[in-house]
Amino acid sequence: MSEIYLKTSEDILGYKNKERKEWISEKTWALIMERKLLKSKTNQATGEQQERTKDLYNSKEKEVKKNAKADKKAYIDKIAEEAENASKVGDMRKLYNITKQLSGRVNTNSTHIKDKDGDHNPVYEAPHAHFTSATHWPPQDEAEESYLETTSNCDEHLHAMR
Numbered sequence: 001m002s003e004i005y006l007k008t009s010e011d012i013l014g015y016k017n018k019e020r021k022e023w024i025s026e027k028t029w030a031l032i033m034e035r036k037l038l039k040s041k042t043n044q045a046t047g048e049q050q051e052r053t054k055d056l057y058n059s060k061e062k063e064v065k066k067n068a069k070a071d072k073k074a075y076i077d078k079i080a081e082e083a084e085n086a087s088k089v090g091d092m093r094k095l096y097n098i099t100k101q102l103s104g105r106v107n108t109n110s111t112h113i114k115d116k117d118g119d120h121n122p123v124y125e126a127p128h129a130h131f132t133s134a135t136h137w138p139p140q141d142e143a144e145e146s147y148l149e150t151t152s153n154c155d156e157h158l159h160a161m162r
Contacts, residue, residue, distance in 0.1 A: 022075070023071055023072050023074075023075030023076075024068060024071050024072075025067070025071045027067060028064065028067040028068050028071055031060065031063055031064045031067055032064055034060055035057065035060045035061060035064050038053060038056055038057040038060055039057055041053045042054050042057050076102070079098055079101065079102060080102075082094070082098060083095055083098040083099065083102075086098065
């Protein structure tokens with residue numbers, strides 16, 4: 001049963017793709033890949049080899065952290081300069097968006113959900129469409145008519161009992 005749920009959710013929702021951070025440079029990404037290779041070599045090595053590869057890995061780790069720190073500082077300086085220019089010009093929308101971006105409060109709420117055909121629907125329409133198609137309920141007008149009929153019958157029965 002759980003396999004069915006997993007398969008269905010994978011087909012409909014898919015996997016969330018990991019996105020690269022925009023502030024990390026290509027040089028740093030290359031260093032990260034080298035570090036990853038050294039880690040796998042360290043895990044496969046034994047004895048004296050493992051100690052040597054561990055030392056290489058540690059030095060590569062320091063280099064990656066140093067480059068990442070420099071990249072982030074350069075990125076934040078660039079964004080701060082953009083914010084300064086936006087405030088000089090009076091572009092409050094850009095200034096507000098940059099402030100939100102720097103504070104880390106970016107809106108990640110999705111306003112659309114994929115339906116069974118893979119098309120995007122607004123969040124507020126998706127549940128209604130799903131449940132009406134899944135349960136084959138009658139249209140709203142027919143439902144109201146049947147409700148009115150049952151309530152009028154109930155009123156008649158209550159009146160007859162009195």
